[in-house]
Amino acid sequence: MRGFRSTLILLVMFAGLLAYIYFIENKKPAGGAEPPKEKAVTVTADTITDLTIKTASGERTVLKKSGAVWQQVEPAQVDADQTEVSGIVNGLAGLELQRVVDENPTDLKQYGLAEPRIDVSFMAAGDKGPRHLHLGDKTATGGDLYARLQDQKRVFLVSGFLDGTFNRTSFDLRDKTILKFDRNKADTVQIVAPDRMVDMTKTGEEWKITKPVEARADYGSVEGLIGRLQSAQMKAIVKAEATDLKEYGLDKPEVKATVGAGSARATLELGKKAADGSVYARDSARPVVFTVESSLADELKKPADDYRRKDLFEFRAFNATSIEITRGKDTLSFEKVRIESKEKGKEAETKWRQVKPAGRDVDPTTFEDFLSKLSNLRAQSFAGSGTKTGLDRPVAIVSVRFDDGKKQERVTFGKAGSDVYATRASEAGAAKIETTEYDDALKALDSLK
Numbered sequence: 001m002r003g004f005r006s007t008l009i010l011l012v013m014f015a016g017l018l019a020y021i022y023f024i025e026n027k028k029p030a031g032g033a034e035p036p037k038e039k040a041v042t043v044t045a046d047t048i049t050d051l052t053i054k055t056a057s058g059e060r061t062v063l064k065k066s067g068a069v070w071q072q073v074e075p076a077q078v079d080a081d082q083t084e085v086s087g088i089v090n091g092l093a094g095l096e097l098q099r100v101v102d103e104n105p106t107d108l109k110q111y112g113l114a115e116p117r118i119d120v121s122f123m124a125a126g127d128k129g130p131r132h133l134h135l136g137d138k139t140a141t142g143g144d145l146y147a148r149l150q151d152q153k154r155v156f157l158v159s160g161f162l163d164g165t166f167n168r169t170s171f172d173l174r175d176k177t178i179l180k181f182d183r184n185k186a187d188t189v190q191i192v193a194p195d196r197m198v199d200m201t202k203t204g205e206e207w208k209i210t211k212p213v214e215a216r217a218d219y220g221s222v223e224g225l226i227g228r229l230q231s232a233q234m235k236a237i238v239k240a241e242a243t244d245l246k247e248y249g250l251d252k253p254e255v256k257a258t259v260g261a262g263s264a265r266a267t268l269e270l271g272k273k274a275a276d277g278s279v280y281a282r283d284s285a286r287p288v289v290f291t292v293e294s295s296l297a298d299e300l301k302k303p304a305d306d307y308r309r310k311d312l313f314e315f316r317a318f319n320a321t322s323i324e325i326t327r328g329k330d331t332l333s334f335e336k337v338r339i340e341s342k343e344k345g346k347e348a349e350t351k352w353r354q355v356k357p358a359g360r361d362v363d364p365t366t367f368e369d370f371l372s373k374l375s376n377l378r379a380q381s382f383a384g385s386g387t388k389t390g391l392d393r394p395v396a397i398v399s400v401r402f403d404d405g406k407k408q409e410r411v412t413f414g415k416a417g418s419d420v421y422a423t424r425a426s427e428a429g430a431a432k433i434e435t436t437e438y439d440d441a442l443k444a445l446d447s448l449k
Helices: 002-023 082-093 162-166 217-231 292-301 364-375 435-446
Strands: 048-054 060-066 069-076 098-101 118-124 131-138 144-150 155-159 186-193 196-204 205-212 238-241 255-260 264-273 277-285 289-292 318-325 328-338 349-356 379-382 397-401 407-416 419-422 431-433
Touching: 048 082, 069 082, 082 118, 082 162, 118 162, 131 162, 131 205, 205 217, 205 407, 217 255, 217 292, 264 292, 277 292, 289 292, 318 364, 349 364, 364 435, 419 435, 431 435
Parallel strands: none
Antiparallel strands: 048 060, 048 118, 060 069, 098 155, 118 131, 131 144, 144 155, 186 196, 186 255, 196 205, 238 289, 255 264, 264 277, 277 289, 318 328, 318 397, 328 349, 379 431, 397 407, 407 419, 419 431
């Protein structure tokens, strides 16, 4: 009897589950998707032309769209931060009601809407006057915000994250770029400090250091610096129109960085440190004084050697066509030769041969290993003037032709004690290289004998 009763109970529960599925689940939209939420504002982002933001602190910012670009007109006439403003207009266009709290409220104070914390005023094309979105207090859980439109009575909820979208200060909404120039046209960089000057020039796709020494520049390092100058942002505005630069250390800047783009020049000046550890700065073409991260100042204070190319050789094992190595009185020469196939339809092969002092084939694997180790030699540092390098009595001179013989380079090696130094023809200064890597390259060459 007890078993029958248990079975009956299970059958009743199963019947209830089936009824739930039929009457409840079948009423959901196809695919189980939630019905779309109601849009709070009927507007599209690209039609909005005017914005006025009053923040929770009472700060007011007025922005207007000119063509496709936003400008800040109050409290200062400056370019706007296009990304920040885009966040606001897209936030308005996509604003959804989470739910309506009160269709006909009698007391807006309980929602923080009697005197709204945030007021977003906007106009779109065709509007006769501004529309206002008011945001009040957060709900008890903090997940939503009370909101209403000024021309409607009802109070509704919007997602709490929108507080950060709309509660933006004048500084947030202005363009904070510290230096403006055409990155694609940048062809010179000059860094001036009281104790040094670094000049770099771009020819074609290559950067070269012209001061304090004539040397190849590392493309990635120079382009990285230019990118940092272009993308760096103000931390804060200190003075909109500074007349006394001495209090910021900008009367005699600690560093000046100038980027040239054709005939145009843009110069950033850095002064002393501010109380928060940032650095006072200004664009020499504007009166505003602002602060920047101290890391930017540190980067601009790097010595010229940090921008030098560290690879001793430009050739690589795959594009070398001939190489000559002189060590003392002995000279070895190698050439990559083309061997035509005697078999019809079979492509010609290339291989390396020793041509001096005597002609002979060399083991391709061993020779490729030598070329690879040689071409991978890099400067660990650069010797200062007066450093003993042993280059006056070279231990090796290497000349290489590459890129089908169109290019040639020559590197001289010297030894001072256990240290190895190298210098390129027509390039100032000596590079200190890792002794073991140099020895490994020569061992690979000697193993050809």
